[in-house]
Amino acid sequence: MQPVAINLGIQLRVLATSANESAAQVIPDAFIGDYKNLNDLRTFAQNCDVITFDHEHVPLEALKQLVAEGVNVQPNPDALQFAQDKLMMRAALTEAGIPCPQWAHISTSDELNDFALQVGWPLVLKSARGGYDGKGVWLVEDESEALAVMTDINAHGQEVLAEECVNFTQEIAAQVARNPSGKSVTYCVVKSTQTYGICHEVIAPCPDISEATSQAAQAIAEKISALIDVTGMLAVELFDTGSEVLVNELAMRPHNSGHWSMDGATTSQFENHLRAVMNWPLGATDLTAPHTVMVNLLGASETDLFRTTLSAIRQHPSAKVHLYGKAVKRGRKIGHVNASGDNLESLKKLAWQVANQITGAEDEQ
Amino acid sequence: MQPVAINLGIQLRVLATSANESAAQVIPDAFIGDYKNLNDLRTFAQNCDVITFDHEHVPLEALKQLVAEGVNVQPNPDALQFAQDKLMMRAALTEAGIPCPQWAHISTSDELNDFALQVGWPLVLKSARGGYDGKGVWLVEDESEALAVMTDINAHGQEVLAEECVNFTQEIAAQVARNPSGKSVTYCVVKSTQTYGICHEVIAPCPDISEATSQAAQAIAEKISALIDVTGMLAVELFDTGSEVLVNELAMRPHNSGHWSMDGATTSQFENHLRAVMNWPLGATDLTAPHTVMVNLLGASETDLFRTTLSAIRQHPSAKVHLYGKAVKRGRKIGHVNASGDNLESLKKLAWQVANQITGAEDEQ
Numbered sequence: 001m002q003p004v005a006i007n008l009g010i011q012l013r014v015l016a017t018s019a020n021e022s023a024a025q026v027i028p029d030a031f032i033g034d035y036k037n038l039n040d041l042r043t044f045a046q047n048c049d050v051i052t053f054d055h056e057h058v059p060l061e062a063l064k065q066l067v068a069e070g071v072n073v074q075p076n077p078d079a080l081q082f083a084q085d086k087l088m089m090r091a092a093l094t095e096a097g098i099p100c101p102q103w104a105h106i107s108t109s110d111e112l113n114d115f116a117l118q119v120g121w122p123l124v125l126k127s128a129r130g131g132y133d134g135k136g137v138w139l140v141e142d143e144s145e146a147l148a149v150m151t152d153i154n155a156h157g158q159e160v161l162a163e164e165c166v167n168f169t170q171e172i173a174a175q176v177a178r179n180p181s182g183k184s185v186t187y188c189v190v191k192s193t194q195t196y197g198i199c200h201e202v203i204a205p206c207p208d209i210s211e212a213t214s215q216a217a218q219a220i221a222e223k224i225s226a227l228i229d230v231t232g233m234l235a236v237e238l239f240d241t242g243s244e245v246l247v248n249e250l251a252m253r254p255h256n257s258g259h260w261s262m263d264g265a266t267t268s269q270f271e272n273h274l275r276a277v278m279n280w281p282l283g284a285t286d287l288t289a290p291h292t293v294m295v296n297l298l299g300a301s302e303t304d305l306f307r308t309t310l311s312a313i314r315q316h317p318s319a320k321v322h323l324y325g326k327a328v329k330r331g332r333k334i335g336h337v338n339a340s341g342d343n344l345e346s347l348k349k350l351a352w353q354v355a356n357q358i359t360g361a362e363d364e365q
Numbered sequence: 366m367q368p369v370a371i372n373l374g375i376q377l378r379v380l381a382t383s384a385n386e387s388a389a390q391v392i393p394d395a396f397i398g399d400y401k402n403l404n405d406l407r408t409f410a411q412n413c414d415v416i417t418f419d420h421e422h423v424p425l426e427a428l429k430q431l432v433a434e435g436v437n438v439q440p441n442p443d444a445l446q447f448a449q450d451k452l453m454m455r456a457a458l459t460e461a462g463i464p465c466p467q468w469a470h471i472s473t474s475d476e477l478n479d480f481a482l483q484v485g486w487p488l489v490l491k492s493a494r495g496g497y498d499g500k501g502v503w504l505v506e507d508e509s510e511a512l513a514v515m516t517d518i519n520a521h522g523q524e525v526l527a528e529e530c531v532n533f534t535q536e537i538a539a540q541v542a543r544n545p546s547g548k549s550v551t552y553c554v555v556k557s558t559q560t561y562g563i564c565h566e567v568i569a570p571c572p573d574i575s576e577a578t579s580q581a582a583q584a585i586a587e588k589i590s591a592l593i594d595v596t597g598m599l600a601v602e603l604f605d606t607g608s609e610v611l612v613n614e615l616a617m618r619p620h621n622s623g624h625w626s627m628d629g630a631t632t633s634q635f636e637n638h639l640r641a642v643m644n645w646p647l648g649a650t651d652l653t654a655p656h657t658v659m660v661n662l663l664g665a666s667e668t669d670l671f672r673t674t675l676s677a678i679r680q681h682p683s684a685k686v687h688l689y690g691k692a693v694k695r696g697r698k699i700g701h702v703n704a705s706g707d708n709l710e711s712l713k714k715l716a717w718q719v720a721n722q723i724t725g726a727e728d729e730q
Contacts, residue, residue, distance in 0.1 A: 003368030006391045007627075009670075009688030009700075026371045028393045185682075262372075266683050266705075281679035288653055288705070305374075314646035317550075318631050323374030335374070340631075340653070 001054070001254070002026045004271040010278070015044045022325045023054070038062045045071045052232055052277040053253050056083045056130065074180065074231040074277035075252045082228045083252045086161050087128040096227050098220055099246050101239070102164040112146055112162065119164035125149050128159040137197065139165065166246060168239035172206050173257035174221035176234045177272035177282050184225060185272065185282045187265065189214045192237065192257050195298070198331065201351075202294040204260040205287070207344060209240065217245050224250065233258065233273040256296070256333070261285075263320045263338040264292030289340035293347045295355040297335035299328040302360030305335075312357040319354040334359075366419070366619070367391045369636040375643070380409045387690045388419070403427045410436045417597055417642040418618050421448045421495065439545065439596040439642035440617045447593045448617045451526050452493040461592050463585055464611050466604070467529040472519075477511055477527065484529035490514050493524040502562065504530065531611060533604035537571050538622035539586035541599045542637035542647050549590060550637065550647045552630065554579045557602065557622050560663070563696065566716075567659040569625040570652070572709060574605065582610050589615065598623065598638040621661070621698070626650075628685045628703040629657030654705035658712040660720040662700035664693040667725030670700075677722040684719040699724075 002023065005012045015031050016024035024030035033040030035058045045051055045066055051073045063077040082089045090103045101124075104115040116123060123146060125138045140146040146162075153160050171192045178184035188205035206214065221236040224247075235255035237248040258269035267275075267283025275282050302308050305323065313321060323335040335358070339351040356362035367388065370377045380396050381389035389395035398405030400423045410416055410431055416438045428442040440448075447454045455468045466489075469480040481488060488511060490503045505511040511527075518525050536557045543549035553570035571579065586601040589612070600620035602613040623634035632640075632648025640647050667673050670688065678686060688700040700723070704716040721727035 002391070003371050006368050007685075007687045009690050011390070024393075025376070026367070026393065028389075028391065028395070030393070266685075275678075280675055282682065283678070284683040286683065310645055313640075313648070317647065318649040318651065320372075320631075322372045325374050 001270045001274055004268060005274060008271070008274065010274060013044070013048055015040070025325045036062070038065060041066060042069070048072075050074050050277050052273070053080075055253070056080065056251070060084060076229065076231065079228050079230045080252055083250050085129055086126055086249075087159055089250055090161065092228060093224065093247055096223070098223060098227075099244055101166045101246050101248070104162050106150070106160050106162045109143070109147060112150065113143065115162050116143070116146075122165050124163040124165050125153070126161040126163065127153045127156065128161050132156050132158075166239045166241065166248075168246075169242045170206075170208065170240045171237065171248070172209065172217055172240050172245070173202075173235055173237045173255075174217040175236070175255065175258050175269060176218075176221045176225045176230070177232065177269070177276045177285075178225045178230055178234065179276040179282060180231050180279045182226070183282060184222060185267075185285050186218050186222060187258065187261060187269070187285045188287065189217045190257055190260065196331075198296070198298065198333070199256045200296050200298065201348075202257055202260050203344070203348070204264055204292045204294070207291075213240060213245060220245065220247060231279075232277045233269050256336075259322070259336050260292040260294040260338055262322065264289055264340045290342050291344045291347055292338055292340040293344070293351040295337050295351040296333050297323075297337065297355055297359050298361070299330050299332040299334050300359040300361040302358070303328045305358055308358045308360060312354045315357075316350055316354050319350060321354065321358070328359075366635045366639055369633060370639060373636070373639065375639060378409070378413055380405070390690045401427070403430060406431060407434070413437075415439050415642050417638070418445070420618070421445065421616070425449060441594065441596065444593050444595050445617055448615050450494055451491055451614075452524055454615055455526065457593060458589065458612055461588070463588060463592075464609055466531045466611050466613075469527045471515070471525050471527045474508070474512060477515065478508065480527050481508070481511075487530050489528040489530050490518070491526040491528065492518045492521065493526050497521050497523075531604045531606065531613075533611075534607045535571075535573065535605045536602065536613070537574065537582055537605050537610070538567075538600055538602045538620075539582040540601070540620070540623050540634060541583075541586045541590045541595070542597065542634070542641045542650075543590045543595050543599065544641040544647060545596050545644045547591070548647060549587065550632075550650050551583050551587060552623065552626060552634070552650045553652065554582045555622055555625065561696075563661070563663065563698070564621045565661050565663065566713075567622055567625050568709070568713070569629055569657045569659070572656075578605060578610060585610065585612060596644075597642045598634050621701075624687070624701050625657040625659040625703055627687065629654055629705045655707050656709045656712055657703055657705040658709070658716040660702050660716040661698050662688075662702065662720055662724050663726070664695050664697040664699050665724040665726040667723070668693045670723055673723045673725060677719045680722075681715055681719050684715060686719065686723070693724075 012027050013029040014023040014027045031044045067073050102119050106112050122141045138149045150160050174189050175187040176184050190202050190204040191206040193201040225234045233254050235251040235257050238245045254269045254273050261268040266286045320338040326334045337351050337354045339347040377392050378394040379388040379392045396409045425442050432438050467484050471477050487506045503514045515525050539554050540552040541549050555567050555569040556571040558566040590599045598619050600616040600622050603610045619634045619638050626633040631651045685703040691699045702716050702719045704712040
């Protein structure tokens with residue numbers, strides 16, 4: 001968010017775990033502290049006009065306490081809880097008639113088997129309040145596998161959300177920016193492709209979608225944002241089954257599915273997130289090129305990206321490379337590449353070539 | 366430069382006179398010191414891979430000393446001197462056959478009158494090594510006026526450059542980014558409009574120019590950059606007389622005539638300046654929209670821009686506002702607005718409306 005904050009004359013303060021964190025590297029007013037500690041949060045919040053987030057892990061109780069003390073927290077904890085607790089999210093969306101995969105809160109083997117009977121194997125199991133040890137979603141093939149995962153999730157003090165394994169034709173995402181006055185703007189629907197469960201490629205706008213499906217996805221995102229009073233960016237990840245769209249996950253912050261907007265939209269998701277949480281008027285979300293392809297840089301064989309980045313941008317002077325200042329670890333998101341223009345197939349080729357060249361993934365193929 | 370440095374993973378250190386300076390507000394590694402003091406420059410330069418500039422006023426002798434001590438200074442003092450000393454610039458360009466207004470180095474009233482006889486009154490007088498007390502260029506109508514200015518310039522320890530007053534049809538600018546390996550990229554020629562000698566509006570690309578004139582201007586900029594071995598951005602401001610183009614001024618840094626590129630080109634002048642001085646491959650300079658209009662925010666009646674900025678962006682969600690974190694003073698450049706799109710006339714209207722609304726200039730018209 002710092003590049004757009006600089007352009008808009010907004011002064012950021014960041015709460016970081018260490019001075020090496022990406023945001024702390026580029027924001028002069030970095031406060032080193034623990035986001036789980038109420039006193040650190042309180043000290044950090046002093047003199048801030050608005051507090052917002054780049055992840056969902058700040059404890060809800062601490063945020064509620066800050067709000068009680070008069071701190072302006074955006075999105076408000078009452079909204080943020082739906083991004084923190086997937087059971088609460090499923091219940092609220094289902095009650096509002098928003099299409100979701102079939103789901104159940106399961107605690108016992110009877111509840112598991114009832115649900116499996118209803119939707120069939122395999123099932124998707126999720127820890128309700130987010131992942132631990134790098135895991136949060138499990139695809140389980142049968143009862144014994146499912147029971148083992150349930151025991152593990154419960155052992156980490158969490159509840160289990162079971163969902164049908166949706167037979168989707170593609171994964172798409174819709175993003176809305178909404179401010180506390182209730183004004184909102186919607187981005188085009190994008191197509192997202194995962195590798196081993198990690199977002200790897202996003203195409204904006206989604207190339208293989210009917211106008212009706214696209215509008216349905218946008219309408220769902222707009223409905224959710226108003227329903228739970230989201231402020232800032234809301235990303236809704238959806239399954240497109242060919243006949244309907246079903247909500248998969250929510251994020252209430254700038255999200256990987258919107259990184260394309262840094263080079264492909266009049267106002268990026270980062271700018272609109274800041275404008276929204278400050279209750280400023282929102283910026284136009286028009287495309288600045290017919291197509292933008294985003295490919296994540298996932299850590300691979302190269303540990304020093306300097307040489308490979310120079311080599312890649314030498315060959316591809318129109319690629320927009322974004323690096324996060326993170327140490328390279330295998331599979332970690334360490335940056336992304338955007339390519340914008342008229343010809344989708346060339347842009348895909350370009351973005352993947354640059355990404356693979358930078359990370360060294362090309363040598364592994 | 367900090368927004369693009371963040372995206373490229375480049376760590377900036379800034380030498381600033383105070384922590385309130387624009388760049389020091391947004392760069393964590395701000396070194397407070399005096400850019401005229403060799404020891405401050407030396408301390409600042411430690412651990413920097415490359416030193417570059419956002420103004421031309423660092424003393425040449427100090428820079429030469431840094432280079433002698435092994436510091437990588439880009440552009441090199443041997444190039445930068447042509448941006449610091451207008452007499453030296455005129456001599457070098459004239460010797461290379463690059464078209465300039467008629468000019469003379471004048472020290473005496475005889476030399477003044479000889480030159481006036483040659484080109485006619487009025488004349489333009491310039492202090493050779495840049496301005497003082499906010500002045501650097503004088504339009505003088507007759508001998509007595511000219512002698513008074515010459516005395517003043519000499520009293521400030523400077524030489525006098527006299528130039529014919531060019532009867533131009535428009536002012537244009539051409540920009541080149543060039544790296545130490547000699548690779549360069551050229552931006553489209555732009556039209557620049559001044560108010561009381563201050564750049565106020567830039568249109569990219571220049572709408573009223575023949576392809577031949579545009580190419581001539583670009584060729585001049587490319588020739589100059591190679592001739593004097595410029596690295597980083599070179600901006601060449603030119604007079605278009607309708608029959609020829611004549612070089613007016615040079616700048617060797619990101620320049621006001623290139624601010625449009627932040628929202629109108631694949632690679633902004635700030636990104637290409639950084640890439641060039643680091644000897645990285647340069648980015649594509651293609652337009653991302655048919656037209657971009659840049660209007661400077663010049664300090665006017667509004668001293669607190671918060672309310673007016675919100676009001677302006679509420680009415681114009683597609684305008685890109687850039688604020689510099691500077692206190693408002695009348696006539697001071699405190700930001701700029703870019704508007705990009707298809708219809709030049711609407712973009713001009715939009716950019717001027719937003720700018721006047723933010724600064725309060727609209728209330729004065």
